[in-house]
Amino acid sequence: MRMVNTVIGEAPVSIGDGNYSSKYPKRTDFLEAGVPFISANNLDNGVVISEGMRFISEQQHSTLKKGHLEKNDVLVVTRGNGIGNVARVDEKWQGANINAQLVLLRADDIKISKKYLFLYTRSKYFFDLVKLFSSGTAQPQLPIGALKKIPVSYPENIDDQLKIVRIVSAYDDLIENNKRRIELLEDSARQLYKEWFMRFRFPGHEHVKIIDGVPEGWESCPASDALHINPRVSVEKGKEIVCVPMASLSESQMTVDKSAFEQRTNHTSVKFMRGDTLFARITPCLENGKTAFVYFLEEGEIACGSTEFVVLRGKKVSNQFTYLLAREESFRGNAIKSMIGSSGRQRVQPSCFDKYIVPIAPDYIQEQFDSMVSSAFEQIAVLAKQNEQLARARDLLLPKLMGGEIAV
Known part of the structure; x- marks a missing residue:
């Protein structure tokens, strides 16, 4: 199998961007x-998702000569986190525009397949190269000139x-398939x-x-009584432990995403254990639904994470109940209403957990519920x-x- 070893700027790939200068x-x-x-x-x-999509008029679209998309174009984020x-x-997105954070790559589909180009850009190898060729820390960016220098290899034969x-x-x-099962x-x-x-x-x-809004024999209590909010966890100073960033949490x-985990000896103040729930406390992560169940640590293992997490742990309810509660829109909505701070940096106030009432079932009902959902939680961890x-x-x-190390 003969291979072509080149760089993106010399490959049969056209590059476009969303920099429209004064017409932006x-x-x-x-x-x-x-x-x-x-946008990014x-x-x-x-894939491109509809959530948070912005739109412009047909008239304005016609004035933007660059960044018009075609089916099977590859979009790459070249600015920001x-x-x-x-x-x-x-x-669905054919004919759309892209903003200044994005660059489009369009394979000729004669010498290099569009599917192959997408496969290459989705690889960890390409992702690591982007990081290597980018500049800046607070606001990283990959200029088109640097993107063009990124190596790419592909078989000469498109088959x-x-x-x-x-x-x-x-x-x-x-x-x-596993994601769908999860x-x-x-x-x-x-x-x-x-x-x-x-x-x-x-x-x-x-x-x-x-009786009083709950079944007879149940009780109602504030979330701050039903749960441990940011429970204290100690770990030996200087010990290397996992650190989980906000980027690792899913919105749904x-x-x-463990690929963003780090090993650190300088721990953050936010620490947690297996079975805890991580709940984003800052905008827009909270509104977007960033929440996680800590299934990925071993029993007794301690990790640290973003200081923008609230750690929730069951007290009068199980840890599985706690996670499912944290996923409820009403629970999140109560936290959102409490947020204060400057625009774009608003944070949840701890007092909000005093105001959210949780129904506490008798032990036999909780045990029955836990036995049913624990199986799902365990299967999710396996998948x-x-x-x-x-x-x-x-x-x-x-x-x-x-x-070309392995023949196809």
Whole structure:
């Protein structure tokens, strides 16, 4: 298999950006509907998402001569904290515009396959190169000139490129299948929580009266009494432990992205253990739903994390109950209402947990609930670990395939 070893700037790939100088849309130009104006925030796990999408008018779109998207273009974040994130443009976003944080890569699909280019840019190898070629710390950026110097290797024969795509896609398909299973398992646990503890349709509810807003035999208490809020955890000074950044938390699931974890000896003040829940306390992370269940530590292991986490641990309820409670819109809404601070840096006030009332069921009901949801939590942890192993195997295999070390 003959390989072409070059750099992006000399490969059969065109590069476009969203720098429109004086024609760049102002804040007042954005509309509720129109032509999508895609930003780094709209890139998620290799796809463009609608959440938070901004729009411009058709008239303004026609004045922007650059950054018009075609199907299967690859978008790369080249400015800000999401630098190196990528997404492939599907048919839905054809004709959209991109903002100044993004660059588009368009393979000719003759000498280099569009699918192969996307596969390459999604690799850890490419991500690490972006970090290496970027500049700045507070606001990292990758100028187009630097992007053009990033190495790229591809088989001379496009059929060989597509064989590599098929091999690696098999790993991605398994990972996506596990993600769907995780989503279904978590949704089933959340629905059971709603049914038992919000609608009060627990087993035998037909024979129980509602007194003062809760079933007879239950109690109501503030979240600050039902949970430990930021429980004290001590760890030996200078000991190397895992540190979890905000970027690792998902907006929709309990799982975390371990690729952003660090090993640190200078610990943050926020420490937690297996079974705790991490709850974002700063805007916009809280509004976006960043929350995690700490399934990824061993029993007795201690980690630290972002100082913008609130750590929640069950006191009168289980740890599984605590996580599902933290995922409820009403719980998050109560925290959001308490936020104070300057625009863009608002934080939750600890007193908000005194104001949110939690229904506490008798022990036998809680035990029954826990036994049902614990299975889902355990399966999610197993599937998440499988995905880590699959991703690791894929990331080890991909450079060898792309470098021609392994024949296809």
